[in-house]
Amino acid sequence: xxxxxxxxxxxADPLERNHQGMQYCLMSLRMQKIIAVAEDLVKEGRxxxxxxxxxxxxxxxxxxxxxxxxxxxxxxxxxxLNDRLAVKAGVxxxxxxxxxxxxxVFKLMLPEQxxxxxxxxxxxxxxxxxxxxxxxxxxxxxxxARAELxxxxxxxxxxxxxxxxxxxxxxxxxxxxxxTAHGSxxxxxxxxxxxxxxxxxxxxxxxxxxxxxxxxxxxxxALGERASDIHLExxxxxxxxxxxxxxxxxxxxxxxxxxxxxxxSRIKIMGGMDxxxxxxxxxxxxxxxxxxxxxxIRIATYPTMFGEAAAIRMLSTENVITLDSLGFLGKDxxxxxxxxxxxxxxxxxxxxxxxxxxTTLYAALQKIDRDxxxxxxxxxxxxxxxxxxxxxxxxPRAGVTFPSALRAMLRQDPDxxxxxxxxxxxTAEISLGxxxxxxxxxxxxxxxxxxxxxxxLNDLGMETYLISSTLLGVISQRLVRRICQSxxxxxxxxxxxxxxxxPKGLGLKTYRGKGCSECERRGFRGRVGIFELxxxxxxxxxxINNHAPDIRLKEKSAAAGFHSILEDGIEKIGxxxxxxxxxxxxxxxx
Numbered sequence: 001x002x003x004x005x006x007x008x009x010x011x012a013d014p015l016e017r018n019h020q021g022m023q024y025c026l027m028s029l030r031m032q033k034i035i036a037v038a039e040d041l042v043k044e045g046r047x048x049x050x051x052x053x054x055x056x057x058x059x060x061x062x063x064x065x066x067x068x069x070x071x072x073x074x075x076x077x078x079x080x081l082n083d084r085l086a087v088k089a090g091v092x093x094x095x096x097x098x099x100x101x102x103x104x105v106f107k108l109m110l111p112e113q114x115x116x117x118x119x120x121x122x123x124x125x126x127x128x129x130x131x132x133x134x135x136x137x138x139x140x141x142x143x144x145a146r147a148e149l150x151x152x153x154x155x156x157x158x159x160x161x162x163x164x165x166x167x168x169x170x171x172x173x174x175x176x177x178x179x180t181a182h183g184s185x186x187x188x189x190x191x192x193x194x195x196x197x198x199x200x201x202x203x204x205x206x207x208x209x210x211x212x213x214x215x216x217x218x219x220x221x222a223l224g225e226r227a228s229d230i231h232l233e234x235x236x237x238x239x240x241x242x243x244x245x246x247x248x249x250x251x252x253x254x255x256x257x258x259x260x261x262x263x264x265s266r267i268k269i270m271g272g273m274d275x276x277x278x279x280x281x282x283x284x285x286x287x288x289x290x291x292x293x294x295x296x297i298r299i300a301t302y303p304t305m306f307g308e309a310a311a312i313r314m315l316s317t318e319n320v321i322t323l324d325s326l327g328f329l330g331k332d333x334x335x336x337x338x339x340x341x342x343x344x345x346x347x348x349x350x351x352x353x354x355x356x357x358x359t360t361l362y363a364a365l366q367k368i369d370r371d372x373x374x375x376x377x378x379x380x381x382x383x384x385x386x387x388x389x390x391x392x393x394x395x396p397r398a399g400v401t402f403p404s405a406l407r408a409m410l411r412q413d414p415d416x417x418x419x420x421x422x423x424x425x426x427t428a429e430i431s432l433g434x435x436x437x438x439x440x441x442x443x444x445x446x447x448x449x450x451x452x453x454x455x456x457l458n459d460l461g462m463e464t465y466l467i468s469s470t471l472l473g474v475i476s477q478r479l480v481r482r483i484c485q486s487x488x489x490x491x492x493x494x495x496x497x498x499x500x501x502x503p504k505g506l507g508l509k510t511y512r513g514k515g516c517s518e519c520e521r522r523g524f525r526g527r528v529g530i531f532e533l534x535x536x537x538x539x540x541x542x543x544i545n546n547h548a549p550d551i552r553l554k555e556k557s558a559a560a561g562f563h564s565i566l567e568d569g570i571e572k573i574g575x576x577x578x579x580x581x582x583x584x585x586x587x588x589x590x
Contacts, residue, residue, distance in 0.1 A: 055073065101251075118134065130155075131154075165522070211263060211265075296315040315383050322367075323367050360529070373415040377392065472536060478565055481578060532564050
């Protein structure tokens with residue numbers, strides 16, 4: 001294909017064709033190569049010439065990146081585009097997310113350099129630096145990097161989004177905004193349930209300035225990224241650190257093996273744990289103040305073949321979610337508010353671990369008039385402090401369990417009782433008994449569906465009459481990532497994704513976040529719930545008493561306007577709240 005004629009699809013009269021050919025010559029080399037890839041697809045019969053012409057016209061009008069348009073219209077995948085471009089450039093194609101990074105090479109390039117060149121260092125071997133670029137055809141920039149760094153450079157082609165994320169994470173301004181001064185992480189309180197550390201072994205190295213600074217920086221950065229958990233996982237290469245952000249684990253860095261023991265010792269000291277014990281799992285907690293914000297930190301360690309691993313749960317004492325931000329739509333919101341104002345009965349919230357069940361109960365407590373009601377809770381652990389609620393944390397070593405705490409609560413003249421989780425028959429009996437005797441009980445249960453909660457209570461030995469007479473309703477929920485509203489855009493998705501949603505997916509408008517500074521280039525910011533809510537009315541109670549099968553209970557709920565979690569997710573997809581991929585990730589298809 002020559003510049004004189006332009007691409008084969010520019011079919012017009014001679015004067016217009018010459019004008020278009022000149023425009024083609026003025027395009028960036030990357031743009032020309034993407035067009036060449038698209039032409040290859042036309043020749044292979046993968047797409048029609050009219051489709052490509054339409055994409056090019058859209059690109060000319062809207063100014064969007066041609067590759068993004070081809071991917072957005074499902075004409076090819078991002079991986080396929082990069083693989084084909086890599087062949088044309090004579091380089092490798094890879095995903096940064098699947099690669100191990102040598103953190104020592106980060107210091108070889110300045111933040112200003114990676115930002116200017118849009119390349120990210122991967123590794124160095126025998127004096128050759130390997131970097132990732134999204135545009136291997138920008139020869140001027142790549143030559144400038146070679147000259148300025150004074151070393152041979154090998155390039156791999158990686159997705160632009162991944163490169164932007166890596167630059168922001170390790171060099172970018174978002175990282176510079178995080179507090180980095182030594183001493184800015186203040187331990188307010190150690191775990192009062194634990195004894196003092198039993199040994200000072202390892203304490204000296206754990207207090208070394210470099211180790212303290214590294215742990216402080218990790219906590220500061222995790223807070224700035226809104227991470228809910230930090231995972232420290234020992235490997236043969238070193239201590240791998242990952243952050244859970246909006247429910248998804250993201251790689252952060254790998255520390256050298258020599259720092260592993262000291263980092264774990266420092267974390268264990270902060271959690272009031274035994275520094276000398278490495279053979280068994282331990283639990284600890286502490287409260288920190290970081291940049292004026294207070295956090296409750298839960299720490300759990302466990303032994304692995306490469307050393308101790310740790311999981312750190314970060315619980316902000318300032319971010320109590322209200323009912324307004326949970327994500328209930330229309331009728332579900334009305335029914336939920338009605339149920340939590342009932343004088344007695346039990347309301348259950350179900351779902352897998354990490355689906356936001358406790359958060360929903362906290363939002364319910366926020367809605368209850370705590371000045372006129374005596375509200376008590378027993379939890380494991382207490383994740384947020386709620387004003388006006390007497391909260392108890394279970395402590396098996398001190399004899400404080402769910403059943404023992406519940407019995408004590410019933411002697412305190414409560415109006416509302418929150419039970420963190422119904423795990424066993426004894427807790428279930430006391431909870432349903434309290435609901436029977438004039439208390440409103442809110443609790444959680446591990447089931448996959450709202451209807452499934454009834455069978456679960458039966459499995460725990462609860463009599464059918466007790467379930468039917470006390471159960472007010474059941475909510476089943478999942479959490480999906482919320483599209484960043486600052487960069488949300490309407491997109492076309494592959495037909496197979498729409499069909500995976502069932503009949504209600506046909507013709508559905510779909511959105512995504514293209515990535516911006518507000519969402520750290522992720523396209524998502526925060527999470528929202530998707531729900532199914534079953535209200536137990538008199539007809540439903542009769543069905544429960546008659547041991548009706550789940551299918552019959554579902555039919556009754558459907559007749560009353562019940563919708564499934566998937567249907568609630570489809571509604572939120574159409575409203576531009578979340579994406580198809582997110583809904584299918586957490587609940588699959590019918």
